[in-house]
Amino acid sequence: MSFLTLEKLSKVYGDFAAARDIDLNVAKGEFVSLLGPSGCGKTTTLQMIAGLIEPTTGTIMLDGSDITREKPNRRGLGIVFQSYALFPHMTVAQNVAFGLEMRKIAKAERDERVKAMLALVHLAAFAERYPRQLSGGQRQRVAIARALVIQPPVLLLDEPLSNLDAKLREEMQFELRRIQQRVGTTTIMVTHDQAEALSISDRVVVMEQGRMTQVDAPYKLYENPATPFISTFVGKMNRLEGIWRKGAAEVAGIALPAEAGGLAEGAAIAVSIRPEKLVLKTPGQGRIDGTIANRFFLGGSWLFTVETAAGAILVSAPNDGEEPAREGAKVALDWAPASLRIEPLAQGAAA
Amino acid sequence: MSVGRSAATPFWLAGPGALLFLGLVVLPLVLTVILSFHVYDHTTGIKNEFTLAHYAAVFSDEYYLGIFWRTLRLAGLTTLICVLIGAPEAYILSRMRDPWRSVFLLVIIGPLLVSVVVRAFGWSMLLGSTGLVNQALQGLGFDSVRLLYTETAIVIALVHVMLPFMVIPVWTALQKLDPMVEAAAWSLGASHFTALRRVVLPQVSLGMLSGSLIVFGLSASAFAIPGLLGGRRLKMAATLVYDEYMHELNWPLGATIAIIVLVANLVIMLAYNRVIETRARKALG
Amino acid sequence: MQKNGPIALLFHTLVVAFVLAPLVVICLVAFTPENTLSIPTTSFSLRWFREIFRHPDFVASFVNSLWLATLAATLSVAISVPAALAIDRYEFPGRDALNALFLSPLIIPHLVLGVAFLRLFALIGATGSFGWLVACHVVVITPYVLRLVMASFTGLDRSAEQAAMTLGASHWTVFRRVTAPMILPGITGGWLLAFINSFDELTMSIFVTSPQTVTLPVRMYMYATESIDPMMAAVSALMIALTAAAMLVLDRAFGLDKILVGQK
Numbered sequence: 001m002s003f004l005t006l007e008k009l010s011k012v013y014g015d016f017a018a019a020r021d022i023d024l025n026v027a028k029g030e031f032v033s034l035l036g037p038s039g040c041g042k043t044t045t046l047q048m049i050a051g052l053i054e055p056t057t058g059t060i061m062l063d064g065s066d067i068t069r070e071k072p073n074r075r076g077l078g079i080v081f082q083s084y085a086l087f088p089h090m091t092v093a094q095n096v097a098f099g100l101e102m103r104k105i106a107k108a109e110r111d112e113r114v115k116a117m118l119a120l121v122h123l124a125a126f127a128e129r130y131p132r133q134l135s136g137g138q139r140q141r142v143a144i145a146r147a148l149v150i151q152p153p154v155l156l157l158d159e160p161l162s163n164l165d166a167k168l169r170e171e172m173q174f175e176l177r178r179i180q181q182r183v184g185t186t187t188i189m190v191t192h193d194q195a196e197a198l199s200i201s202d203r204v205v206v207m208e209q210g211r212m213t214q215v216d217a218p219y220k221l222y223e224n225p226a227t228p229f230i231s232t233f234v235g236k237m238n239r240l241e242g243i244w245r246k247g248a249a250e251v252a253g254i255a256l257p258a259e260a261g262g263l264a265e266g267a268a269i270a271v272s273i274r275p276e277k278l279v280l281k282t283p284g285q286g287r288i289d290g291t292i293a294n295r296f297f298l299g300g301s302w303l304f305t306v307e308t309a310a311g312a313i314l315v316s317a318p319n320d321g322e323e324p325a326r327e328g329a330k331v332a333l334d335w336a337p338a339s340l341r342i343e344p345l346a347q348g349a350a351a
Numbered sequence: 352m353s354v355g356r357s358a359a360t361p362f363w364l365a366g367p368g369a370l371l372f373l374g375l376v377v378l379p380l381v382l383t384v385i386l387s388f389h390v391y392d393h394t395t396g397i398k399n400e401f402t403l404a405h406y407a408a409v410f411s412d413e414y415y416l417g418i419f420w421r422t423l424r425l426a427g428l429t430t431l432i433c434v435l436i437g438a439p440e441a442y443i444l445s446r447m448r449d450p451w452r453s454v455f456l457l458v459i460i461g462p463l464l465v466s467v468v469v470r471a472f473g474w475s476m477l478l479g480s481t482g483l484v485n486q487a488l489q490g491l492g493f494d495s496v497r498l499l500y501t502e503t504a505i506v507i508a509l510v511h512v513m514l515p516f517m518v519i520p521v522w523t524a525l526q527k528l529d530p531m532v533e534a535a536a537w538s539l540g541a542s543h544f545t546a547l548r549r550v551v552l553p554q555v556s557l558g559m560l561s562g563s564l565i566v567f568g569l570s571a572s573a574f575a576i577p578g579l580l581g582g583r584r585l586k587m588a589a590t591l592v593y594d595e596y597m598h599e600l601n602w603p604l605g606a607t608i609a610i611i612v613l614v615a616n617l618v619i620m621l622a623y624n625r626v627i628e629t630r631a632r633k634a635l636g
Numbered sequence: 637m638q639k640n641g642p643i644a645l646l647f648h649t650l651v652v653a654f655v656l657a658p659l660v661v662i663c664l665v666a667f668t669p670e671n672t673l674s675i676p677t678t679s680f681s682l683r684w685f686r687e688i689f690r691h692p693d694f695v696a697s698f699v700n701s702l703w704l705a706t707l708a709a710t711l712s713v714a715i716s717v718p719a720a721l722a723i724d725r726y727e728f729p730g731r732d733a734l735n736a737l738f739l740s741p742l743i744i745p746h747l748v749l750g751v752a753f754l755r756l757f758a759l760i761g762a763t764g765s766f767g768w769l770v771a772c773h774v775v776v777i778t779p780y781v782l783r784l785v786m787a788s789f790t791g792l793d794r795s796a797e798q799a800a801m802t803l804g805a806s807h808w809t810v811f812r813r814v815t816a817p818m819i820l821p822g823i824t825g826g827w828l829l830a831f832i833n834s835f836d837e838l839t840m841s842i843f844v845t846s847p848q849t850v851t852l853p854v855r856m857y858m859y860a861t862e863s864i865d866p867m868m869a870a871v872s873a874l875m876i877a878l879t880a881a882a883m884l885v886l887d888r889a890f891g892l893d894k895i896l897v898g899q900k
Contacts, residue, residue: 050534051538052534071537072534072537072538073537073538073539073540073541073542073543073546075538078538079535085529087532087549087550089553098539098541099540102540102541103540146539360726361726361731362722363718364721364722365718365722365734367718368719369734369737369738371715371771372738372775372778373737375753375756375771375775376740376749376752376775378756379749379752379756380744380748382755382756383748383751383752439644440648443640443645446640447640455648455652457883457887458655459651459655461883464836464883465659465875465876465879466835466838466856467836467853468838468853468860469662469872469875469876470659471860472658472662472860472869472872473657473658473659473872476665476673476864476869477658479673479864481673483661483675511654511655568743569745572745572746572748572839574746574747574838574839574842575857578857588747589745589747592751593747593842593843596751596843605751606751606755609747609748609751609752612745612747612748613744613745613748616744617743620743
């Protein structure tokens with residue numbers, strides 16, 4: 001049963017469609033991310049749900065009632081803004097209490113709930129501070145507490161972690177997921193960071209140029225990207241173009257063993273494989289030979305660029321504690337034929 | 352850039368200006384303070400004897416007290432009207448889209464650069480007995496009203512001259528405001544009015560305060576407006592000083608009034624600094 | 637996303653009308669063919685503009701004001717740039733006091749400065765001197781110039797200067813080739829703002845000008861207290877036109893709001 005439903009939602013400015021025909025069903029308690037590059041319409045969509053932008057067409061249903069034209073202050077949704085939009089002249093506690101005050105909740109209960117919420121986001125000791133006295137991560141948590149304390153049916157997060165540095169961002173991802181699961185609030189998050197979307201969402205909605213192009217669970221999105229754009233935007237991907245010949249993919253005259261059905265002999269195809277699905281072997285032992293052009297140490301793994309007759313290919317290998325092959329070393333690449341994805345290339349769509 | 356690290360360098364750089372300012376700000380002010388204690392005789396002029404009589408006269412004579420009271424009253428009224436017009440106008444401007452925003456900002460604060468004499472003259476044409484306002488009133492079947500040479504005329508023109516000084520600080524404060532905080536307040540259930548009152552207003556109140564002080568200070572020492580729109584009879588502090596100097600030739604008395612205006616101005620500025628410091632301390636916990 | 641409602645727009649229209657009313661009226665009345673202050677209805681006439689040239693005192697005051705403002709603004713820049721450099725770049729005893737001294741004319745009413753100058757001039761016998769009048773104007777307008785120049789020093793990226801130095805430039809070359817071009821907008825804006833302020837100044841000048849050094853605003857004030865005729869409107873219209881031109885230049889070059897927002 002869908003809790004929040006977007007139906008044919010569009011926002012058009014003149015002849016530019018910021019968002020087109022957005023159809024989305026979000027179940028109660030679900031964590032959905034809207035993922036895409038800037039200008040893809042994800043923020044427009046979120047602001048339509050929030051009521052800050054009026055949709056040109058389409059409807060928004062929340063728990064069975066139409067809220068498309070409802071004013072933002074009547075929707076009761078919790079919103080965490082990209083800039084946090086904390087009230088700088090109010091203390092942390094006053095910020096969090098604001099929504100309860102608007103709901104005319106008695107002082108005693110208000111204090112109680114603010115206290116509980118600040119404890120949940122680990123800010124109990126900071127209640128009397130002003131926003132400017134807090135670090136970025138702390139402000140972020142105030143913003144979340146302020147949005148959650150009103151017990152909104154839906155929590156909307158607009159690029160909530162983009163203002164934090166890398167280490168803190170990772171910590172806050174866990175924190176965000178922990179809080180969301182604890183409270184059980186249906187959550188929609190807008191982000192341009194694919195790692196963030198994949199790690200904390202139940203489902204990810206990928207948007208390109210105002211349209212939704214794929215809605216899937218993170219691992220499915222990763223394994224079966226629906227468009228070439230998604231395959232490169234989500235994770236790293238080796239993508240080569242070739243033709244289908246004699247039951248194998250042929251790239252630059254080299255036959256790469258693969259599994260695919262229903263392809264005509266000589267059809268133009270795109271071949272793609274994730275770097276971690278490739279294995280480095282000694283020369284002659286694999287399916288294609290090459291030379292290591294570059295290697296990067298990433299801590300948990302190594303990332304190699306291998307020059308082969310078919311082109312440059314990225315290979316990721318786990319760090320087993322030993323130093324792997326150096327730049328210039330001859331290697332061979334091996335893979336399970338099933339992990340090589342073959343798609344027919346649409347005429348003229350060669351990217 | 353470091354133009355050599357000699358200890359004398361900054362004094363070389365700032366010296367000429369500092370000398371000019373010492374000679375033309377500090378020295379004349381000191382001389383004027385001294386002048387205000389000189390004895391003045393209507394027949395022989397300024398005497399080399401000292402007295403507190405001028406201060407005593409100014410603070411006891413109904414005539415002077417009346418002018419001071421009018422000055423404070425009109426400056427206060429001007430300030431109030433400027434807040435009531437300037438703050439909402441700055442808010443409306445900040446919500447406009449470009450190019451309208453920059454065009455109207457220019458229209459509102461641009462007149463700042465037009466000479467006060469010109470603007471005062473414009474108002475005297477509008478408010479005169481045969482001026483446009485009265486013509487319009489008569490056209491609508493009302494009696495003509497005496498506006499020129501009234502306190503109303505002075506306040507109208509003062510508001511016109513001072514409005515940019517209110518719009519600018521409020522506008523600056525609004526620019527620093529995260530445009531999303533208002534949306535955040537709505538999302539938490541606040542009405543537009545509540546969001547304005549609880550979230551926007553507190554953040555621009557310092558701008559309104561600083562605008563008010565500037566407007567009040569400049570209004571209380573305004574010269575051209577009361578001179579041209581108040582006529583000879585409706586005097587304010589500045590026109591009074593001018594008359595004492597140029598018509599009565601009683602310089603010591605004029606100096607006394609000028610010094611009182613200066614001290615009042617400085618007290619207001621200091622009080623303002625105190626308020627800001629208290630606020631800053633409070634905000635820093 | 638946030639739009640102004642109809643009430644807000646009505647309010648805005650009234651405010652704009654209020655702000656523009658006296659200026660528009662002046663510009664209209666200046667073209668009247670009549671002898672009285674009236675808005676031309678049937679025909680426009682330039683007779684009151686021609687009338688100005690039959691008043692040599694007005695022309696002389698205009699020229700006088702032009703020279704005064706040009707000299708004062710230039711001198712003010714000449715004082716402000718090194719002073720700003722000293723205050724921004726050096727730590728020295730009395731730095732804050734110096735800064736306060738330079739900005740002090742902002743919190744002293746012009747009226748008080750006027751009587752103070754008058755007293756000094758009476759004592760040293762400088763009454764009626766054009767040179768001393770220039771000096772007074774320099775004092776009044778320098779705070780504006782100093783603030784703009786200081787702002788451009790503060791906003792300047794010091795690493796560009798350091799980069800020039802590592803590339804082998806001498807101190808003087810760094811100033812000439814790197815620093816000066818970067819603070820030039822601040823200096824030019826400061827000069828123009830100072831020019832306008834000096835050109836418009838009335839309250840202080842009225843105390844220290846003598847018949848030979850009467851500035852245009854002082855002349856206009858004196859004239860307007862005696863009689864009001866359409867020639868005043870013509871002179872005022874010219875001043876509005878001049879100010880508008882300067883304003884456009886300022887706005888195009890630096891953004892008027894940026895310059896004026898720093899002004900008190």
